[in-house]
Amino acid sequence: ILALSNDPEIVMEYFVSYPEVAEVLAKGTTKSSVILNDHLQVDLRVVEEKSYGAALQYFTGSKDHNVTLRSLAIKKGFKLNEYGLFDKETEKYISGKTEEDIYKRIGLTYIEPELRENRGEFDAAKNNTLPLLIIQDQIKGDFHVHSEWSDGSDSIETIAEAATKQGYEFIGITDHSQSLKIANGLSEERVKKKILEIEKARKKFPELRIFCGTECDIKTDGSLDYNNKTLESFDFVYIGIHTAFKMDKDTMTKRIINGMSNDNVNFLAHPTGRLIGKRDPYEVDIEQIIDAAKQTNTRLEINSFPDRLDLDDMHIKQAKDHDVKFVLGTDSHTINHLGFLRFGVATARRGWLEKKDILNTFSVRDIEKMIGT
Missing domain, CATH: 3.30.210.10 (DNA polymerase, thumb domain)
Known part of the structure; x- marks a missing residue:
């Protein structure tokens, strides 16, 4: 923490007396360090105004x-x-x-x-x-939200109401596909019922474009979890890996690229599969994935959920350098997760992304043209 003060000693005394401080590592007139009860170390530096920018x-x-x-x-x-x-x-x-x-x-x-x-x-x-880096105010919606139809907590109308309060112009309802039983994935028959419910919700929220998407599983052989007829019924199609994470690099890479080659696919969800502090990325040749994304016109997701942040900033920059485009999604499972989009924006900025690189910044009309809805 960096601060300005004409009386730094008072600031330091207040800092080390903070109720959540478990241990004071050092206390000086312009610099102090503490350990909080949650084991986080916090340093405070107080400088003169003429030195603040430096x-x-x-x-x-x-x-x-x-x-x-x-x-x-x-x-x-x-x-x-x-x-x-x-x-x-x-x-x-x-x-x-x-x-x-x-x-x-x-x-x-x-x-x-x-x-x-x-x-x-x-x-x-x-x-x-x-680059003129993307900013939060340029975001017009979220493409990756799970509803109670799969493993989310909220109804489509509840999600739509929350999206409206966020000031969004669109929201993407993106539930799991049929093979992912643990996540209550939708059978093809349930997909049809969900589409009917979304059509009803659209009438109730005419100012919000509610996209009916899917997060379709890429099976171990690279085929997709729905047939093409079902995939064509969605406004957009995410694909992603949710099983068999231990494949060797070559097999996993071919599996993902095979999925991306389907003409109905728009986005690749959480491309490396990492869960920060819980699961390492699966073995995959990211350069080949980037090349395939370019060839198949598949946008790579910057998953904004704090446990994921996937792609990371280095891979984002690498993909941008190859003219690959991106999509942001929170992977929300409750409306309380919608605010996580700011973490995706922060990650996108670290990857040198601009407004033009990210689908979420475009108008609904332009989005519909780009994804072929």
């Missing part, structure tokens, strides 16, 4: 980014640290109040915090080709 840049950039930035500063005749930008010879203070001014003085366009990984952002900043 400190903010110093603590948000990765080590590689900061080392490179300091090297560029030296070449310009400066010295850069968390207190500011100084003349290298006289040590006279030059700048530090804002991050923007520091980058400008070093001869760079402002680099957003999410891009500070030394993965090409310096060349882009010099050439004025940095």
